[in-house]
Amino acid sequence: MASYYGLFLTIHILCAITFIGAVFFEVLVIEPIEKRLPPGLACTLAGEIPKQVRTFMPYVVALLFLTGGAMFWVHFSNRPDFVSSRFGILMMIKMTLAFAVLGVFLASLSAAKRGKMDLCRFRYTHRIVAGLMLAIVLFAKGMYYL
Numbered sequence: 001m002a003s004y005y006g007l008f009l010t011i012h013i014l015c016a017i018t019f020i021g022a023v024f025f026e027v028l029v030i031e032p033i034e035k036r037l038p039p040g041l042a043c044t045l046a047g048e049i050p051k052q053v054r055t056f057m058p059y060v061v062a063l064l065f066l067t068g069g070a071m072f073w074v075h076f077s078n079r080p081d082f083v084s085s086r087f088g089i090l091m092m093i094k095m096t097l098a099f100a101v102l103g104v105f106l107a108s109l110s111a112a113k114r115g116k117m118d119l120c121r122f123r124y125t126h127r128i129v130a131g132l133m134l135a136i137v138l139f140a141k142g143m144y145y146l
Contacts, residue, residue, distance in 0.1 A: 012067035020133045094139040101132045
């Protein structure tokens with residue numbers, strides 16, 4: 001499995017860029033624009049974006065977690081004491097935040113399937129996820145530079 005590490009890393013980074021990029025684009029670009037659009041167009045946009053994102057994002061998130069798990073296995077399968085290192089502590093914090101993102105993501109998918117994902121909940125969810133993902137990126141960088 002270690003021989004595939006570069007492939008896992010590349011897929012992981014591409015999935016992270018896609019996921020984080022989609023959320024930040026929604027929060028920083030789409031939300032402010034919606035306020036300036038005519039009401040009908042804003043409503044259409046608010047309905048169509050989540051519909052489009054739901055077609056591919058579950059696969060992106062699944063690949064993100066699978067490759068992350070594979071990389072974790074490669075790094076730490078022979079080092080049970082990794083939690084005692086600074087790298088390991090930051091990795092565990094990053095993983096905890098990632099699972100929090102996964103929980104929010106799954107809850108939002110469930111709410112959407114039940115018809116309970118209104119615009120307010122959609123925006124609130126994206127802001128929470130954006131904050132968590134920003135923290136994940138900072139911890140990921142900190143793992144190598146702190």
